[in-house]
Amino acid sequence: LLCTPSLNNNRNDTMMIISILSTALLFASATAFTTNPTAFSPFSTRRPSIVALNASKNKQKIASRTKWAEMRSYGTTEGGDDDAGSAPKLIIAGAPASGKGTQCEIIKEKYGVVHLSTGDMLRAAVSAGTDVGKQAKDFMDAGKLVPDEVIIGVVKDRLDESDCVESGWLLDGFPRTPAQAEALADAGVTADCFIFLNVPDEALIERVVGRRTDPETGKIYHMTFSPPNDEEVLARLEQRSDDTEEKVKVRLEQFHANVDAVKGSYTDIATEVDGTQKPEEVSVTIMKSIDAALA
Numbered sequence: 343l344l345c346t347p348s349l350n351n352n353r354n355d356t357m358m359i360i361s362i363l364s365t366a367l368l369f370a371s372a373t374a375f376t377t378n379p380t381a382f383s384p385f386s387t388r389r390p391s392i393v394a395l396n397a398s399k400n401k402q403k404i405a406s407r408t409k410w411a412e413m414r415s416y417g418t419t420e421g422g423d424d425d426a427g428s429a430p431k432l433i434i435a436g437a438p439a440s441g442k443g444t445q446c447e448i449i450k451e452k453y454g455v456v457h458l459s460t461g462d463m464l465r466a467a468v469s470a471g472t473d474v475g476k477q478a479k480d481f482m483d484a485g486k487l488v489p490d491e492v493i494i495g496v497v498k499d500r501l502d503e504s505d506c507v508e509s510g511w512l513l514d515g516f517p518r519t520p521a522q523a524e525a526l527a528d529a530g531v532t533a534d535c536f537i538f539l540n541v542p543d544e545a546l547i548e549r550v551v552g553r554r555t556d557p558e559t560g561k562i563y564h565m566t567f568s569p570p571n572d573e574e575v576l577a578r579l580e581q582r583s584d585d586t587e588e589k590v591k592v593r594l595e596q597f598h599a600n601v602d603a604v605k606g607s608y609t610d611i612a613t614e615v616d617g618t619q620k621p622e623e624v625s626v627t628i629m630k631s632i633d634a635a636l637a
Contacts, residue, residue: 429510430455430636431532435604436515436539437597438590439549440617441624443562445539446514448625453632456506459514460493485589487596490521498529519600523607535635536608537628538601539617543594550590554579611635 430453436442450457467475468482478488497516500506513533517523541549552565557580563570570576584593605612613631615624 429508430512430632431510431534432512432537432632433516433533433535433608434512434514434537434539435518435601436617437541437543437546437601438593439546439553440539440541441621442514442539444621445537445624445628446512448621449512449628449632452629453510453512455510455512457512457514458497458500458506458516460488460497460516461514464488464493483583485584485586485592487518487593487600490519490525494522494525498526498531501531517604517607518597520603520607523604527607533608533611535632536605536612537631538605538612538614539624540614541617545618546594547587547590550585551587553585554581556580 432449432453432455434442434446434449446457446459449455464475464478464482468479469475474492477492481488493516497513501511517526548566549564552567554563554565555561556563556570556575557578563575563579570579584590613628615627615631617624619627
């Protein structure tokens with residue numbers, strides 16, 4: 343028998359209701375085995391399984407960051423913050439006058455890390471006349487690098503202090519030798535990014551020989567590139583004892599004898615930057631490398 347139009351409409355309505363109820367029952371069965379609460383609409387174009395999968399991936403990401411933070415002793419990640427545990431551990435290397443000081447200030451400002459310069463610590467010891475300071479002075483006056491045993495213990499202890507653990511750190515010019523790099527690895531010290539500033543020796547010598555320091559403020563000037571405008575400041579500028587051409591050449595020879603081996607210890611996290619560029623251009627390259635390492 344042929345159905346009347348009204349019967350056909352009722353049948354269509356019934357079939358639609360059955361279809362919706364079937365879909366809802368299938369969804370309920372699927373979500374009964376997952377802890378991810380998912381909103382459902384029979385008219386949604388986004389499949390419920392995709393929603394649940396994305397929620398699962400987010401939880402895995404947070405769990406991974408939590409484990410990453412705990413392994414590096416960065417503290418907890420309560421609250422599920424995706425950025426938790428990302429306190430940077432950075433190393434910057436380069437020859438004397440390669441521009442490390444300028445870039446360290448920029449990095450410290452952006453990432454809030456603790457800037458650790460072995461040179462500053464050793465010069466403070468020399469000024470104070472401590473035993474280790476006297477040992478360091480002999481090497482520095484001769485234009486030589488301070489030996490490993492004088493500075494390794496200082497650096498290792500410093501990295502264990504709370505500000506470095508919580509905020510991250512930036513090692514400026516350390517390690518300088520393969521032995522220092524090995525000592526850091528043996529102590530369980532790992533970095534996220536190793537930055538190397540590459541500048542030709544001729545440019546480095548010009549930069550070093552022209553450097554002068556204001557003993558009252560500690561500010562560094564250059565007699566060619568950035569001399570002081572104040573005649574009084576100009577009159578009191580001092581040149582470091584190891585900033586002569588003869589001594590800087592000795593330092594460069596020692597630097598080149600060690601740098602390739604040091605770089606080899608960090609091949610998987612290293613980035614080399616052209617240090618002859620303008621400081622702001624160097625900085626852009628460095629920031630991209632650090633951000634990629636921490637992503």
